[in-house]
Amino acid sequence: MxxxxxxxxxxxxxxxxxxxxxxxxxxxxxxxxxxxxxxxxxxxxxxxxxxxxxxxxxxxxxxxxxxxxxxxxxxxxxxxxxxxxxxxxxxxxxxxxxxxxxxxxxxxxKSGLHAIQTSGNCIRNVTTDQYAGVGRHEVTDPRIWAEVLRQWSTLHPEFTYLPRKFKIAITAASDHDRAAVKVHDVGLIIHQRDGKIGFEVLVGGGLGRTPYIGVSIRDFLAPEELIRYLEAILRVYNAAGRRDNIYKARIKILVAETGKEKFQELVEAEYAALAGEERLTLDPDIVADVRSRFVYPDYPAREEKPSSLLHRIADDAAFRRWHKNATVAHQQPGYAIVQISLKVPGQPPGDITSDQMDALADLADRYSFGEIRVAHEQNLVLPHVAQADLPILWQALAKLGLATPNIGLISDIIACPGLDYCDLANARSIPIATAIAERFADSDLAGDIGRLHINISGCINACAHHHVGHIGILGVDKSGTEFYQITIGGRADEKAKLGALLGPAVTADKVPDVIGQIVETYRALRLDAAEPFIATVERLGVAPFKERVYAAG
Structure with a gap:
């Protein structure tokens, strides 16, 4: 921390x-x-x-x-x-x-919490991988750099009133992007070459009314140049970004209209012009100071696979199911990363009660060195749990209603608050999410379907990232009636791409059936049970799914 x-x-x-x-x-x-x-x-x-x-x-x-x-x-x-x-x-x-x-x-x-720059036309909260600092195959801890960017961007006098909001995400995982960096205004991927780290810089990603996948304009930027290069990007955007049209004010529109090569030239020219600005060179001592303020656990030695855990996995099907879906390999032998689902069927995705928060804080103290992480999938993580403690932690989470074994499965739905709360929304999201989750609440069925990400947004602003869901659902208003457009084949990981429209929008009551037909088409056409939904869609395209859904209608 x-x-x-x-x-x-x-x-x-x-x-x-x-x-x-x-x-x-x-x-x-x-x-x-x-x-x-x-x-x-x-x-x-x-x-x-x-x-x-x-x-x-x-x-x-x-x-x-x-x-x-x-x-x-x-x-x-x-x-x-x-x-x-x-x-x-x-x-x-x-x-x-x-x-x-x-x-x-x-x-x-009093507890070091605030709400500064969580809205407005400024640089918003910098996001990263929820396994940062503990996940395997990680080049370095990206939280260090996220904190550097937080300090640089907070109340920055030049970038407080940008043309529109600005979002940065950073990842250091060499095998898998869990921070969705390619759908951000700026995405940073930390690589390692010849024993040194550097940043690949992507710009122009974003969803909403006009979705784009970010493009790479620097493949390896030295750490000391990070702030200067980001200042160059933001200066180009601040000067050339549209302020006359809110729908065309994001940097993704500027990059798309300018073109990658020309935009890259503008940034490089501004970057060169800032060469004399000594304040923009990131001093290694500053990075070291930031790093020194992070407290890492002093892990006691633990057995990698304690016999008590192995026996519980062998003897208890419910625990085995949870362990398979909720735990992730840790950097430290004998420890695990535990994912906590906030997607209980029948409840709004991402919600947690105050009583659950209090109890989870106690469990974090007892089993995770007092630390909790938030995932962009609207779930929580205990990042430092001893393998031997997993059975008792599972029992405690189950008593709190926080042991649903559906991480990454079809009922682990990302959804915005929609028209139940938001004045920008055209349609409700929560009832659609709960109806789908209840339809696929059976653990055996969900396990057979395997990894499948559903994202539901109540309007075109795409707060739930529906464009990059394996199945994306967008609420639209048609003469006072709520309809839902369905896309399939999107993904937000290292192979990020936008989903393809399945066909005409359907009414709310038909959405669960449509999802059911898509799933059954997948199960009928997959090569075998090991082929995930997204792979089947990429292999066959939209056509067989569209035919099944609209023939059935």
Whole structure:
């Protein structure tokens, strides 16, 4: 975990005091809602369909147990006893009163939590791999670099009012991209060459109304040049990005209209012009200082495969199923990464109650050195669990309703809050997600289907990344009736691509049946049980799935 220093804490405290004054002026009528809007957005406060919503920053998805308890307290004291984790590794509270917002932020600040730049036309929360620092086949710990970028980008005077929001993701996993870097404004992939690390830089990714996969404009950037190169990208975007049309203001549009080669030339020219800016060269001592503030567990020696674990796997089918889906190999012998599903059939994806947060914080203290991670799939992770403790941890999670063995399976659905909460949405997401999850709640059926990612967005803004779901579902409004477009074949990993439209949109009541027909087509046409859904789609294309769905209709 990263430890705040006095400067970090002072910045957060000053921001809370400033926002308290602004809220007081708004409630007194001295500021109009339009005048207040920019300020509240830069402090993570949205005006949603029914109430104000607060988006809490969780930098690169890392939480301490004390921070999770604080979030539980906020949910219980100021909200309705729960929170919602997002695809940006943040947490949202949907029912906080505006008059309470300054007190909420002040309470959170005591635990090193804030909501700075979780909205607005600025550089948002930098995201990364939820296994960062503990996953195997990792070049280096990407959280170090995510923290460097957090410090550089927070309240950056030149990039606080960009043409539109700006999102950066970073990964250091050599085998698999778990941070969806290719669908971000800037994606960073850390590589290693000749014993040295460097950054591949991708730009122009993004979803929403006009989705694009990012393009690579630098294949190996030296670490000391990272800030200078990012400043060059942002300066080009700040100067040339559209400000007259909100739908064309993202950097992805600028890259697409300019062309990769020309955009690359503009960035390289700006990068060269900044060569004399000594402040933009990242001093290794600064990186070392950031690294020194991360506390890593002092792992006691543990048996790699304790007999008690092996016996439990052999004797208990329920535990065996959970162990297969929920645990991931750790860098340290005798330890495992434990994934916790927040996709309980019948409940909104990504939601967690305050009571569950408190209990999970206790389990993190007991079994994971007090650390929790947030995954962009809206699940949680305990990153440091001894193999010998897995059976008792599983039992404890089951009592909390947090041991659903569906990580990566069909009911592990990514969904935005949709029209139940969001004033931008055209259709509901949560009821569709729960209907599909309940249809495929049988563990044996889900296990036979295997890895299949479903993403559901309630509008074209694509907060649930429906474009890159193996099956993507987009809610649209047709004369006051909610319809849903279906895409298949998308993926957000190292082979990222956009899904292809299956055919005409269908009404809400038909969506579960359509998904069922897609799944049955896959099961009938796969080469064998080992061929995953996405591989079958890539081998056969959309046609056989489209024929089955619309013939059945």
């Amino acid at each position: 990263y430890r705040y220093d006095e400067f970090d804490q002072a910045l957060v405290d000053e921001r809370v005091a400033e926002f308290r004054d602004q809220v007081t002026r708004r409630l007194a009528g001295d500021l109009t809602e339009d005048e207040f809007k920019v300020t509240r957005l830069m402090n993570g406060v949205y005006l949603q369909l029914h109430a104000y919503m607060l988006r809490v920053a969780i930098p690169y998805g890392a939480l301490s147990s004390d921070q999770l308890r604080k979030l539980a307290e906020v949910g219980r004291k100021y909200d309705r006893g729960y929170g919602h984790f997002t695809t940006r590794q943040n947490l949202q509270f949907n029912w906080i009163k505006l008059s309470d917002m300054p007190d909420v932020l002040a309470d959170m600040a």
